[in-house]
Amino acid sequence: MSIWKYSNPAFFMSLSQRILPGITIFTLILLLVGLYWGFFLTPNDYQQGSSVKIIFLHVPAALVAINTWFVMLISSLIWLVRRHHISALIAKAAAPIGLIMTLIAIITGMIWGQQMWGTYWAWDPRLTSFLILFLFYVGYQTLWGAIENPDTAADLTSILCLVGTVFAILSRYAVNFWSQGLHQGASLSLDKEEHIHDAFSNPLYICIIGFISLFLTLVILRTRTEIIKRQINAIERRRGNS
């Protein structure tokens, strides 16, 4: 049997029901261990104090924020090519998670910036790019909500995601150009990972995997909700017609 058997809603529901408890516990353990270790068991960095520990939230959130979009991209492609409803619902389910993660990345980035350089906001390439990614998520979700027919909504949002990916990547380069054109080098870059103490890397990896696991848990949960919504619609239609 091919992987496409997973595209059957009933199959997805039963499979996800079996996986969900396990992956939820896995997520909780990873997050608890990673965050506790990162925040309380690592030494304070001699020049950045304890505030740098916000990276245990910032970096994983940023990674998930970006990769969620790619998950949506692939799901959208699968919908356009093979029209598996589950794919479309996965994309729809993932979007709000990506949006929240982007927001977390921005806010934690702002907090870090405030501690380090005394200012909450700076138009540096990283923060600005995340702001733009946020806008793309908002647009995508708004379009889902605006179209009545669910299959047409899946179609149009898939196209939006495809074209949007191109422009999101283009914007990243444009913003880099925009910011370096005015200043020499990124003055407030949050990219500098050389500053990070070696002791941080292990809890950081745990947090990253924890966040990815969190993403998977939430996507599975939300996709199940979307499937149930469609099933209710089907029942209502049947009842309305008979």
Place this chain on the structure above:
Amino acid sequence: MLLSAENLTCVRNNREILSDISIKLNSNQIISLYGPNGSGKTTLLKTLANILPYTKGAVLNPEREICFLGHSNCLKADLTVFENLLFWNGIYQGNQIEIAVSLLELKEIVDIPIIQLSAGQKRKVGLARLLISKSKLWLLDEPYASLDQHNFELFNKIMKTHLLENGGIIIATHSPIEFENVEVLNMSNFKVLNNYENDPFAGSF
């Protein structure tokens, strides 16, 4: 052969509503679709016109040029009759404006903006698009709507001429068809009764 459909399944709003339709339309032939409102006549016409997709079967259209006339007249209210016809003339790359105007008796209103016309006059201008399109195959959805008796007969004459010039027509209408040898397709023969099985989300608890 102008159009043929084999074991066609039509969908509306992503649900299958008609199945197993087989039609063959030759030159000089007219087929009429018979059925109550909501029986899928418009859906079938649009599917044959290549506007709507179909899930099963095949549609063969060797002529590749179809003119579909639906409930709307495809006219811009701010433009005059002539400007609208000029537009469609440019799209279909024809030179049939004068013929269309004279056959449909539009000469007096040719420079009047659409917004000032009556419903019947607008319908006639909508019908003019058929003549401008040079298409052999006409798919008509309630073409007689808003037409008075005189224009009803006028359009019948135009249809007869079209058939004699090796055209073909598939028409959905509640009005009586005054042609001989009309093949009638009863839509109730093709209705999909229980289309819930096709919904992937139905019954999958």
Place this chain on the structure above:
Amino acid sequence: MISILKRDVLLSIRSGTGFGLSLSFFLLIIIFIPLAIGPENTKIQSIAPGVLWLGALLSCLLSLDRIFQLDFEDGSLEALLIAPIPLEGIVFAKALAHWLTTGLAITIIAPFIGFLYNFNQYTLFWIFISLLVGTPSLSFIGAFGASLTIGLKRGGLLLPVLIMPFFIPTLIFGSQTVLQAASGMQITTSFLFTAGISAFVITLMPFAAATAIKMTLK
């Protein structure tokens, strides 16, 4: 295809949403931004190139939702779908018509406005060229956005929200071209990117938009 071009331009002029509306809105933005930030000449001078570009961008948004809406409402879009011309060509012609009544008009008067800001000739030249080359991408991206929101009742407000992030690369490179010209710096990179984005957008957006239209008409 020319028929579509001519008719769409004619329609927008007749309905009052053509040149006049775009230019008026553009002027409004040019006037309002200085009003909002205070009359210090140096401040205004330094942001003027960005203001010109922003004005062009926002004016472009105005008549975007009309591109396909009218034809959708009167059934023409379906007829055009099965007409001898490919749908991509139809989208191309419509986007071009939109550009003629918005982007091009603004491109022509922008140097005169720049003149009032005391920009030198070199800068004025690049204001004109960057807008000339960059505004088509706004119309074509806009047409793509319009194709996603056909037939939606609240489509008018949704369209700007959807499409403005897509304008960002063009906005950045276009306004950078002018800013760099104004400070005497090299404009090659910015300009090439502006032109490149436009070329890319003009070739590919019609296909994306045509796909979206077919999905909506289903």
